[in-house]
Amino acid sequence: MKRIGMLTSGGDCQALNAAMRGVVKTLVNAEEKIEIYGFLDGYKGLIYSRFQMLTGKDFSGILTKGGTILGTSRTPFKLIHEPDENGVDKVEAMKQTYHKLQLDCLVILGGNGTHKTANLLREEGLNVVTLPKTIDNDLWGTDMTFGFQSAVNIATDAIDCIHTTAASHGRVFIVEVMGHKVGWLTLNAGMAGGADIILLPEIPYDINKVIEKIEERDRNGSRFTIIAVAEGAISKEDAKLSKKDYKKKLENYSYPSVSYEVAAKIQEKTGREVRVTVPGHMQRGGSPCPYDRVFASRLGAEAGKLILDGQYGFMVGYKNREIVRVPLEEVAGKLKMVSPDAAIVQEAKLLGISFGD
Ligand code: F6P
Numbered sequence: 001m002k003r004i005g006m007l008t009s010g011g012d013c014q015a016l017n018a019a020m021r022g023v024v025k026t027l028v029n030a031e032e033k034i035e036i037y038g039f040l041d042g043y044k045g046l047i048y049s050r051f052q053m054l055t056g057k058d059f060s061g062i063l064t065k066g067g068t069i070l071g072t073s074r075t076p077f078k079l080i081h082e083p084d085e086n087g088v089d090k091v092e093a094m095k096q097t098y099h100k101l102q103l104d105c106l107v108i109l110g111g112n113g114t115h116k117t118a119n120l121l122r123e124e125g126l127n128v129v130t131l132p133k134t135i136d137n138d139l140w141g142t143d144m145t146f147g148f149q150s151a152v153n154i155a156t157d158a159i160d161c162i163h164t165t166a167a168s169h170g171r172v173f174i175v176e177v178m179g180h181k182v183g184w185l186t187l188n189a190g191m192a193g194g195a196d197i198i199l200l201p202e203i204p205y206d207i208n209k210v211i212e213k214i215e216e217r218d219r220n221g222s223r224f225t226i227i228a229v230a231e232g233a234i235s236k237e238d239a240k241l242s243k244k245d246y247k248k249k250l251e252n253y254s255y256p257s258v259s260y261e262v263a264a265k266i267q268e269k270t271g272r273e274v275r276v277t278v279p280g281h282m283q284r285g286g287s288p289c290p291y292d293r294v295f296a297s298r299l300g301a302e303a304g305k306l307i308l309d310g311q312y313g314f315m316v317g318y319k320n321r322e323i324v325r326v327p328l329e330e331v332a333g334k335l336k337m338v339s340p341d342a343a344i345v346q347e348a349k350l351l352g353i354s355f356g357d
Contacts, residue, residue: 136179201337
């Protein structure tokens with residue numbers, strides 16, 4: 001008999017349900033007797049002991065369903081050691097819930113912040129197995145996270161739609177892509193959508209270089225330019241600022257986001273008409289794409305195997321086309337960023353894509 005607690009934490013993404021289904025199906029098919037405690041709304045469920053008892057049946061029919069059947073919320077790691085408004089010690093409360101329910105392990109699905117807390121719980125002596133979810137694909141220790149490919153598809157669709165209207169009107173169009181502090185989503189959707197310019201957080205841009213590319217396209221008779229801008233993109237000037245000064249700049253920022261700043265500067269310097277489109281949270285909504293359904297199911301199956309083997313303290317990841325077990329302490333607290341020297345960036349440059357650098 002295994003008693004398993006399960007939770008999804010942080011921003012949701014596609015294939016969370018597919019991954020949980022993968023874990024549970026693997027355990028059920030192994031004819032292991034299991035009790036599943038589904039904690040509601042992420043770590044909050046574990047802190048405040050809010051859970052639902054679930055059975056294998058609850059995980060049927062959810063392979064294609066977006067979102068998470070458990071609900072989710074953000075519990076920032078930097079506040080994890082601060083008592084809540086009623087003085088509750090969050091870490092102690094999570095441990096108490098775990099021990100009170102006599103759990104054998106926790107299955108935690110999440111991104112960066114979630115993994116820091118998962119590793120902390122491991123250090124506190126709890127058995128933890130994690131699964132890498134996020135549309136940002138920025139988790140260390142895995143080449144791929146589930147949710148990413150589905151979000152690439154949606155962001156690419158957005159760029160595809162913009163392409164036709166941009167071509168008709170001869171405009172410069174910016175599509176702002178999610179991804180938090182990293183550029184994986186923008187880089188992939190930008191390339192897939194045939195963007196002419198891609199601006200990433202990891203490659204600070206010079207607005208004059210961006211304009212040079214637009215003017216080069218004008219000279220070559222292209223009537224329009226598509227720019228994929230990561231929500232975390234940053235100019236060369238801003239990249240030189242200290243963290244404190246950059247934060248100050250953002251506090252007094254007059255634009256809704258970086259794309260509007262880029263648009264305003266292009267408009268001001270060239271007189272060209274520029275439009276901004278922000279697909280936003282659509283990128284992590286809807287059903288998982290087939291790739292993510294398969295990928296999340298495989299990761300879930302491996303997590304199930306870990307539980308059956310009594311092997312804890314791992315994230316199930318994907319390295320060099322293989323599903324792997326990565327020690328949690330290697331994952332927590334590190335970001336996987338796009339290297340400006342990465343082959344994909346160099347290949348994009350060979351295709352004529354400008355990174356504004
Ligand atoms: O981490 C996933 C993500 O969608 C990021 O790409 C984005 O910056 C962030 O979450 C948005 O967070 P929220 O849903 O809290 O606005």
